[in-house]
Amino acid sequence: MRTIAIDAMGGEHAPKAIIDAVLHAKPELKQTKFVLFGDEEKLKKSIPADQLDDRLTIVPTTEVIEDQDEPVKAIQKKKNSSMVVAANYVKDGKADALLSLGNTGALLTSGIFIVGRIKGIARPALxxxxxxxxxxxxxxxxxxxxxxxxxxxxxxxxxxxxxxxxxxxxxxxxxxxxxxxxxxxxxxxxxxxxxxxxxxxxxxxxxxxxxxxxxxxxxxxxxxxxxxxxxxxxxxxxxxxxxxxxxxxxxxxxxxxxxxxxxxxxxxxxxxxxxxxFDTARYGGAALLGLNAPVVKTHGRSGERAVYYTIKQADKIVAEKLTDEFKLEFSKKN
Incomplete structure (x- = not known):
């Protein structure tokens, strides 16, 4: 099974648009688990009780990184934010990919300093x-x-x-x-x-x-x-x-x-x-390539449809083992 860690509190339409997208994608991606990070009470209000199972779980967090937050300070000070906790889940191998609609700079910083870059990659890129x-x-x-x-x-x-x-x-x-x-x-x-x-x-x-x-x-x-x-x-x-x-x-x-x-x-x-x-929603989000695990960012204004396609994008990146291929390719140079 694949596992996607999702920052459920990022974006203008969180958490509803994110939850709706997960519920849309869940029946299709039968080999995938979804872990939502955020305010437990808010998340449970939008998720039907019968949908919470071994493939859809919640990890409670108490903080949110806002768009106006300075990225480096935010990930240092807001240790229990939905984004940072989700990134640590990926770092610790509990999830295979990270998805967020939140602060772009903070997500890039979380990707580089928490998930970590692949050895041999000079700079990850969006x-x-x-x-x-x-x-x-x-x-x-x-x-x-x-x-x-x-x-x-x-x-x-x-x-x-x-x-x-x-x-x-x-x-x-x-x-x-x-x-x-x-x-x-x-x-x-x-x-x-x-x-x-x-x-x-x-x-x-x-x-x-x-x-x-x-x-x-x-x-x-x-x-x-x-x-x-x-x-x-x-x-x-x-x-x-x-x-x-x-x-x-x-x-x-x-x-x-x-x-x-x-x-x-x-x-x-x-x-x-x-x-x-010119409907860019169907292309999913922007992938941050060069990290130890896939990190995907979709626009903060995204609705359910765009998030749904981004979930499918992240799932395919994991399924195709891109990170393993990158590690193999660039380790040859070291």
Whole structure:
């Protein structure tokens, strides 16, 4: 049996959205146990008594790490918070993976300092799956914020882990790997990106060269590797732009007269298809790769559906034994 430790108090809709997602996933993932960490009284109010069994249990905690808490201080001072206790469960081998909607910085800190990084991995990296125009499986981008500064060898390690993830979790055969840069030519970018290009080209990855920001959503790569500062900026810009465009489109169609509304009705199915294409909830959360166990972060605003897909994502990472593969791969270098 696999066991997923879930911080049930993180996120805007906790604990209900998290509990609903667990109850949704539980009948499907018959080889998986779920351990919820949080306020026992609040959790029991939202869980039917007949659902609490050997596959769904509660570990009571008395503290919550808030979004405004400083990450390092929070995990040091709030030892009995749902996130920290869940991370220690994973560290102690009582659970196979950690999932949270809570404070991103605190989760990264918990992952690195409690769960611990794999020997041979210089820096763990955060990796979401993002949509593209010509595919339903999207692409992975790594790193999107776990590291403010990067070295060429970090990018190579991240690309290797992300490529393996794309193959095993997203079922992509021989994933195409690209380096996010400010031009297609091999000599583009600063020293870090130029050296990273050389390392990626010399590796056994299916490296296709540089990719520019305007090409990210065109489906030209299955994995895009970048430094954490750039990745975080691109991620937030992409999410923000998509949200604004969809809002503007809806506003234009619904608030420009009767004939426009009629036209909107006629293209309703096409619009649903467009919105579905950029529905990132179905991709799950962002995985923090390079740790001794899987740690997955999903957005704090996530509802039941997004959490449900993130649970399935975490379960598949464990089932595919990604962490064992990473340990085997990178221990060779030491």
């Amino acid at each position: 990796m979401p799956t993002l949509p593209v125009e010509n595919s339903d499986i999207g692409f992975n981008m790594i790193d999107v914020g776990a590291n403010a500064q990067s070295k060429p060898e970090y990018l190579l390690q991240w690309a290797k882990m992300a490529s393996y993830y794309a193959e095993k979790v997203r079922d992509v055969s021989n994933p195409r790997v690209a380096l996010l840069n400010n031009g297609a030519e091999s000599d583009k970018g600063d020293d870090v990106h130029q050296e990273a290009y050389k390392l990626l080209k010399a590796s056994d990855l299916n490296f296709t060269g540089n990719i520019e920001g305007n090409e990210l959503l065109l489906g030209k790569a299955d994995v895009v590797v970048t430094d954490g500062f750039t990745g975080n900026s691109v991620l937030k810009n992409t999410e923000g732009t998509a949200s604004v465009l969809i809002h503007l489109l809806k506003d234009s169609l619904l608030n420009n007269g009767f004939m426009t509304k009629v036209g909107a009705l006629l293209i309703k199915n096409a619009l649903k298809s467009l919105v579905a294409k």
